[in-house]
Amino acid sequence: MELKNDLILRAARGESIERYPVWLMRQAGRILPEYRAVRAKLSGFKELVETPQFSAEVTVQPVDLLGVDAAIIFSDILVVPEAMGLEYQMLEAKGPWFEKTIRSEEGLRFAETNFDIEDRLGYVLEAIKLANKELDGRVPLIGFAGAPWTIFCYMVEGHGSKTFSESRKLLYTNPTLAHELLSRITDVTIQYMKAQVKAGAHMLQLFDSWAGILGTEQYAEFGLKYVDKIANALTEVPLTIFSKGAILSIPAIAKLNCATVGLDWNMDSVAIRKEIGDSRTLQGNLDPCALYSSHKEVENLTRKMLDSFTSKRHIVNLGHGVYPDIDPEKVKTFIKTVKNYELHHE
Amino acid sequence: MELKNDLILRAARGESIERYPVWLMRQAGRILPEYRAVRAKLSGFKELVETPQFSAEVTVQPVDLLGVDAAIIFSDILVVPEAMGLEYQMLEAKGPWFEKTIRSEEGLRFAETNFDIEDRLGYVLEAIKLANKELDGRVPLIGFAGAPWTIFCYMVEGHGSKTFSESRKLLYTNPTLAHELLSRITDVTIQYMKAQVKAGAHMLQLFDSWAGILGTEQYAEFGLKYVDKIANALTEVPLTIFSKGAILSIPAIAKLNCATVGLDWNMDSVAIRKEIGDSRTLQGNLDPCALYSSHKEVENLTRKMLDSFTSKRHIVNLGHGVYPDIDPEKVKTFIKTVKNYELHHE
Numbered sequence: 004m005e006l007k008n009d010l011i012l013r014a015a016r017g018e019s020i021e022r023y024p025v026w027l028m029r030q031a032g033r034i035l036p037e038y039r040a041v042r043a044k045l046s047g048f049k050e051l052v053e054t055p056q057f058s059a060e061v062t063v064q065p066v067d068l069l070g071v072d073a074a075i076i077f078s079d080i081l082v083v084p085e086a087m088g089l090e091y092q093m094l095e096a097k098g099p100w101f102e103k104t105i106r107s108e109e110g111l112r113f114a115e116t117n118f119d120i121e122d123r124l125g126y127v128l129e130a131i132k133l134a135n136k137e138l139d140g141r142v143p144l145i146g147f148a149g150a151p152w153t154i155f156c157y158m159v160e161g162h163g164s165k166t167f168s169e170s171r172k173l174l175y176t177n178p179t180l181a182h183e184l185l186s187r188i189t190d191v192t193i194q195y196m197k198a199q200v201k202a203g204a205h206m207l208q209l210f211d212s213w214a215g216i217l218g219t220e221q222y223a224e225f226g227l228k229y230v231d232k233i234a235n236a237l238t239e240v241p242l243t244i245f246s247k248g249a250i251l252s253i254p255a256i257a258k259l260n261c262a263t264v265g266l267d268w269n270m271d272s273v274a275i276r277k278e279i280g281d282s283r284t285l286q287g288n289l290d291p292c293a294l295y296s297s298h299k300e301v302e303n304l305t306r307k308m309l310d311s312f313t314s315k316r317h318i319v320n321l322g323h324g325v326y327p328d329i330d331p332e333k334v335k336t337f338i339k340t341v342k343n344y345e346l347h348h349e
Numbered sequence: 350m351e352l353k354n355d356l357i358l359r360a361a362r363g364e365s366i367e368r369y370p371v372w373l374m375r376q377a378g379r380i381l382p383e384y385r386a387v388r389a390k391l392s393g394f395k396e397l398v399e400t401p402q403f404s405a406e407v408t409v410q411p412v413d414l415l416g417v418d419a420a421i422i423f424s425d426i427l428v429v430p431e432a433m434g435l436e437y438q439m440l441e442a443k444g445p446w447f448e449k450t451i452r453s454e455e456g457l458r459f460a461e462t463n464f465d466i467e468d469r470l471g472y473v474l475e476a477i478k479l480a481n482k483e484l485d486g487r488v489p490l491i492g493f494a495g496a497p498w499t500i501f502c503y504m505v506e507g508h509g510s511k512t513f514s515e516s517r518k519l520l521y522t523n524p525t526l527a528h529e530l531l532s533r534i535t536d537v538t539i540q541y542m543k544a545q546v547k548a549g550a551h552m553l554q555l556f557d558s559w560a561g562i563l564g565t566e567q568y569a570e571f572g573l574k575y576v577d578k579i580a581n582a583l584t585e586v587p588l589t590i591f592s593k594g595a596i597l598s599i600p601a602i603a604k605l606n607c608a609t610v611g612l613d614w615n616m617d618s619v620a621i622r623k624e625i626g627d628s629r630t631l632q633g634n635l636d637p638c639a640l641y642s643s644h645k646e647v648e649n650l651t652r653k654m655l656d657s658f659t660s661k662r663h664i665v666n667l668g669h670g671v672y673p674d675i676d677p678e679k680v681k682t683f684i685k686t687v688k689n690y691e692l693h694h695e
Binding site: 172 | 509511512514517518520521522561562563564565567594596597614615616617636637638639641642646669672
């Protein structure tokens with residue numbers, strides 16, 4: 004199916020664009036009353052993730068309601084560890100929760116790799132197909148997965164943490180086990196993302212949410228080494244790597260086989276552009292809290308960011324997922340400001 | 350009282366030292382069975398903080414048991430917001446919890462400044478006196494407080510958070526209120542730290558635990574502006590500023606009126622030394638998880654860090670508080686390695 008709006012794909016590839024493309028991480032989610040209405044009919048978050056009809060429906064909502072230049076499939080990075088053998092729950096107050104964890108060789112039996120992706124993750128692939136059908140080529144659809152280090156953190160820790168000290172401990176006490184688990188996650192992630200492309204994803208994004216808790220040396224060894232493998236295996240569609248908090252590793256990430264580097268709201272896109280040149284597209288990175296401002300101020304802050312760009316290689320986004328209590332009208336102001344902005348360079 | 354070991358004070362001031370001084374953040378705490386024994390007799394964490402006899406006792410424990418070159422008064426950064434009018438609880442599973450929060454001008458009535466420090470925080474000052482008596486000049490005693498931005502985060506949010514979006518929201522929606530609250534915290538903190546020095550603290554440390562959730566511009570405006578005021582008001586004893594996660598702001602911090610800049614475990618002390626020269630002492634920054642390694646590996650990792658130093662201006666520490674489940678024997682290996690290390694430069 005031909006895409007009517009392929010702006011984001013051109014921006015990712017460094018091709019000519021008439022304006023900057025824009026979308027928001029977590030655009031399909033609690034900010035939209037229409038999402039909450041779908042969610043209210045269901046038993047919980049997981050039913051939404053696991054029912055293609057519903058996840059496709061909420062995937063398309065922000066395209067209709069907000070006017071973004073891309074859809075991202077509604078899913079969760081934890082579907083991968085679950086497919087590998089660690090079931091998760093999403094607790095209302097606590098976030099993700101795993102009954103079992105992997106902290107010894109014995110635990111590796113919960114890190115399977117020899118299974119059929121279609122069999123265990125077919126519901127995501129089905130949702131991608133349904134969403135594309137509904138989108139009818141209006142905008143590209145982004146597929147995604149968690150980066151191995153971040154998935155590793157959940158499989159070892161079993162839940163969110165401020166320090167992920169159990170996960171980091173393993174890097175010192177049993178690096179062989181850590182590498183084995185990371186390799187397995189990498190293998191499954193490659194298969195899973197390839198299946199997403201086959202199902203119809205036009206772009207891919209890797210979320211490395213806990214990149215920032217490692218120093219650069221450890222992140223190179225236990226994080227980027229595996230991201231590199233994934234990037235080299237996925238060359239069919241443009242790939243974005245979003246390593247939250249890994250400020251010092253951005254130059255290394257920009258050398259990987261990816262189209263786009265995602266920036267969090269604390270990263271300095273001007274300095275990073277200067278450092279990496281025009282070799283990669285940058286995605287981001289307005290502070291999500293900026294959308295709590297007045298409409299006028301949202302416009303000013305968005306324009307200030309756009310004015311700072313010195314290259315056409317940008318995909319506009321927030322520097323983190325949009326917070327659930329943000330007024331959707333403010334999101335519209337953000338999007339409108341980007342769409343009305345006149346490109347000031349080639 | 351004359352100090353028998355003033356190594357850390359000399360290192361902070363950039364004076365001549367015979368070896369690097371060493372201590373650990375959270376050295377007085379759950380890693381020590383002797384601490385847990387004191388704690389077990391009490392109703393909770395707050396009773397320990399608020400009873401000078403006990404907080405002095407656990408303050409001195411690591412000097413006796415681990416052989417560190419400094420003691421740090423056992424207390425909590427949240428005693429300041431409590432003195433200002435926001436009582437806190439320390440919940441076993443959840444961490445700090447405030448019943449009331451400040452999110453509007455009305456809330457400022459819970460941010461008092463006109464009170465007598467001795468009256469509301471006398472128990473900390475008394476603990477400092479008792480601890481010094483017990484230390485008998487063996488090592489210097491460090492006083493501390495939370496930096497205004499971090500205290501602000503708790504007063505606005507009411508508890509810990511991954512994003513502190515309520516606190517950051519206020520910077521956009523009501524910067525005037527934010528500055529008013531930050532000013533008040535600053536005033537009280539200056540008085541409080543001066544009182545600590547008068548009570549006998551030989552050094553001071555400001556903990557800005559949530560510095561890393563702001564971009565550099567916002568951290569300059571809402572964080573460092575107030576740290577600067579505190580640093581300029583406290584010149585009697587050496588001051589350490591520890592802004593966790595604020596990698597890009599380190600050069601700015603090194604320009605403030607402080608003796609020492611604290612580094613977290615993700616910061617690159619070699620690059621930072623190159624950038625700031627020998628103008629400041631650096632404190633840190635072994636990964637706390639390194640202490641989960643074998644004794645041999647703890648020694649190797651510690652030596653590797655020491656070998657990387659190119660200046661005498663270092664105070665050795667971890668890059669974060671020691672984790673409660675670390676074996677105290679590993680801490681001893683860390684300390685011994687530092688003490689046995691031969692200085693390789695002036």
